[in-house]
Amino acid sequence: xxxxxxxxxxxxxxxxxxxxxxxxxxxxxxxxxxxxxxxxxxxxxxxxxxxxxxxxxxxxxxxxxxxxxxxxxxxxxxxxxxxxxxxxxxxxxxxxxxxxxxxxxxxxxxxxxxxxxxxxxxxxxxxxxxxxxxxxxxxxxxxxxxxxxxxxxxxxxxxxxxxxxxxxxxxxxxxxxxxxxxxxxxxxxxxxxxxxxxxxxxxxxxxxxxxxxxxxxxxxxxxxxxxxxxxxxxxxxxxxxxxxxxxxxxxxxxxxxxxxxxxxxxxxxxxxxxxxxxxxxxxxxxxxxxxxxxxxxxxxxxxxxxxxxxxxxxxxxxxxxxxxxxxxxxxxxxxxxxxxxxxxxxxxxxxxxxxxxxxxxxxxxxxxxxxxxxxxxxxxxxxxxxxxxxx
Amino acid sequence: xxxxxxxxxxxxxxxxxxxxxxxxxxxxxxxxxxxxxxxxxxxxxxxxxxxxxxxxxxxxxxxxxxxxxxxxxxxxxxxxxxxxxxxxxxxxxxxxxxxxxxxxxxxxxxxxxxxxxxxxxxxxxxxxxxxxxxxxxxxxxx
Numbered sequence: 402x403x404x405x406x407x408x409x410x411x412x413x414x415x416x417x418x419x420x421x422x423x424x425x426x427x428x429x430x431x432x433x434x435x436x437x438x439x440x441x442x443x444x445x446x447x448x449x450x451x452x453x454x455x456x457x458x459x460x461x462x463x464x465x466x467x468x469x470x471x472x473x474x475x476x477x478x479x480x481x482x483x484x485x486x487x488x489x490x491x492x493x494x495x496x497x498x499x500x501x502x503x504x505x506x507x508x509x510x511x512x513x514x515x516x517x518x519x520x521x522x523x524x525x526x527x528x529x530x531x532x533x534x535x536x537x538x539x540x541x542x543x544x545x546x547x548x549x550x551x552x553x554x555x556x557x558x559x560x561x562x563x564x565x566x567x568x569x570x571x572x573x574x575x576x577x578x579x580x581x582x583x584x585x586x587x588x589x590x591x592x593x594x595x596x597x598x599x600x601x602x603x604x605x606x607x608x609x610x611x612x613x614x615x616x617x618x619x620x621x622x623x624x625x626x627x628x629x630x631x632x633x634x635x636x637x638x639x640x641x642x643x644x645x646x647x648x649x650x651x652x653x654x655x656x657x658x659x660x661x662x663x664x665x666x667x668x669x670x671x672x673x674x675x676x677x678x679x680x681x682x683x684x685x686x687x688x689x690x691x692x693x694x695x696x697x698x699x700x701x702x703x704x705x706x707x708x709x710x711x712x713x714x715x716x717x718x719x720x721x722x723x724x725x726x727x728x729x730x731x732x733x734x735x736x737x738x739x740x741x742x743x744x745x746x747x748x749x750x751x752x753x754x755x756x757x758x759x760x761x762x763x764x765x766x767x768x769x770x771x772x773x774x775x776x777x778x779x780x781x782x783x784x785x786x787x788x789x790x791x792x
Numbered sequence: 793x794x795x796x797x798x799x800x801x802x803x804x805x806x807x808x809x810x811x812x813x814x815x816x817x818x819x820x821x822x823x824x825x826x827x828x829x830x831x832x833x834x835x836x837x838x839x840x841x842x843x844x845x846x847x848x849x850x851x852x853x854x855x856x857x858x859x860x861x862x863x864x865x866x867x868x869x870x871x872x873x874x875x876x877x878x879x880x881x882x883x884x885x886x887x888x889x890x891x892x893x894x895x896x897x898x899x900x901x902x903x904x905x906x907x908x909x910x911x912x913x914x915x916x917x918x919x920x921x922x923x924x925x926x927x928x929x930x931x932x933x934x
Binding site: 404406409418419421422424425426427452453454455456457458473491492493494495498506507508509510511512513514516517520521522525531534535536537545547548 | 905906910921925
């Protein structure tokens with residue numbers, strides 16, 4: 402079959418690879434209908450998560466049709482249209498039973514690497530390096546989905562592939578940040594990053610009852626998109642001082658909940674960006690935590706900061722003093738999609754969550770290198786590039 | 793070549809970070825962790841003790857393994873059953889693998905196999921990764 406693969410640092414290719422096979426009784430094989438780039442893929446492509454091998458299939462956010470089921474699968478049949486959680490969960494370990502699905506104990510087949518780096522290993526993920534299990538990704542005509550009864554959800558007839566696609570990761574991740582960040586009725590919420598995840602975090606915050614939500618970025622097209630489709634306020638950090646603007650936005654209190662949806666390659670103006678860029682390139686820190694610092698600094702006393710962007714290793718100038726002395730709650734997570742996917746599908750069916758507009762560029766899988774190029778460089782106002790592996 | 797260099801630097805940096813993490817974050821500035829043969833390796837299974845073993849014997853594949861000592865006890869609150877394994881001669885890598893597999897078998901009835909067939913190819917850069925992942929369940933902090 403055809404697949405888009407990691408060929409080396411900053412090299413994406415399209416090549417023929419072997420078809421996936423059922424390996425465990427809980428597996429299904431899905432014929433991929435839509436698969437989409439994610440900002441976290443750029444960390445892999447750029448070499449910031451150096452556990453990739455030449456030929457690894459990229460992609461973790463996808464929908465498609467079930468074409469084969471393992472002997473132990475009970476919830477799915479051939480022909481089902483499914484959306485699949487990007488993280489793989491067994492459904493039975495303590496973490497899964499407590500709805501912390503991305504922390505699953507049994508789905509990372511290479512736990513040693515991240516146990517050494519982070520203390521304990523999270524679960525496996527599609528297309529996200531050998532540190533997260535080395536599972537082949539979704540930028541392919543077919544994909545093997547382990548523990549399908551837990552991670553694959555049937556798409557209601559009323560919901561199109563185009564809409565359901567973003568439930569696989571973007572919406573679920575956004576919902577994880579807003580929900581576990583503790584957003585409740587009447588809150589004022591600030592979200593750093595107007596990519597798909599940031600927009601969906603803002604939407605989730607609104608649906609969870611936040612009274613005011615503001616999204617921060619510098620890309621005009623993304624801010625305009627956020628205003629139009631998510632219906633929340635926006636701030637352009639190249640035009641206003643974010644600290645001043647948030648004080649004014651919140652009556653001098655600071656946001657109740659601050660959600661960081663940027664990750665390890667954050668950008669800002671001025672010397673802070675240069676400082677972090679130099680340190681990262683010299684590998685004196687692995688990640689650039691600019692948005693995290695801002696979120697912690699600007700959060701109200703006793704507020705909540707949620708780290709939703711992907712980080713890999715270590716950062717410098719982490720404002721621990723602000724966390725302690727302001728009494729903040731800081732939490733992070735990969736997304737726990739099975740916790741939310743049924744609800745998200747229902748909301749999508751009712752039109753409460755709309756995502757099609759995020760697919761600014763749709764193209765054949767053969768064009769994946771170009772898709773990643775414009776996505777990475779934000780050319781042509783690209784927010785997400787969607788690939789059609791089977792036409 | 794530029795990308796190759798960048799990749800090599802990244803691999804080196806994360807490898808160093810991993811070693812730093814093992815020593816600094818784990819508080820390992822003190823005595824070395826050693827080879828693991830002198831300690832109990834532990835995992836908690838999300839099942840009550842009576843469902844882990846109805847006669848007190850070790851669950852498979854630990855049950856049939858030579859050169860190990862096994863003990864089990866109820867975990868606090870709702871956390872299941874703690875299984876402890878110590879080598880009395882078995883290779884520690886085998887102990888880790890068997891303990892992880894026992895937990896997975898008990899909780900899910902299966903042990904997840906890696907994706908296959910492989911889509912990757914060996915290169916000079918990914919030799920360390922391939923070596924590490926070939927033994928992914930046999931190493932780590934368990």
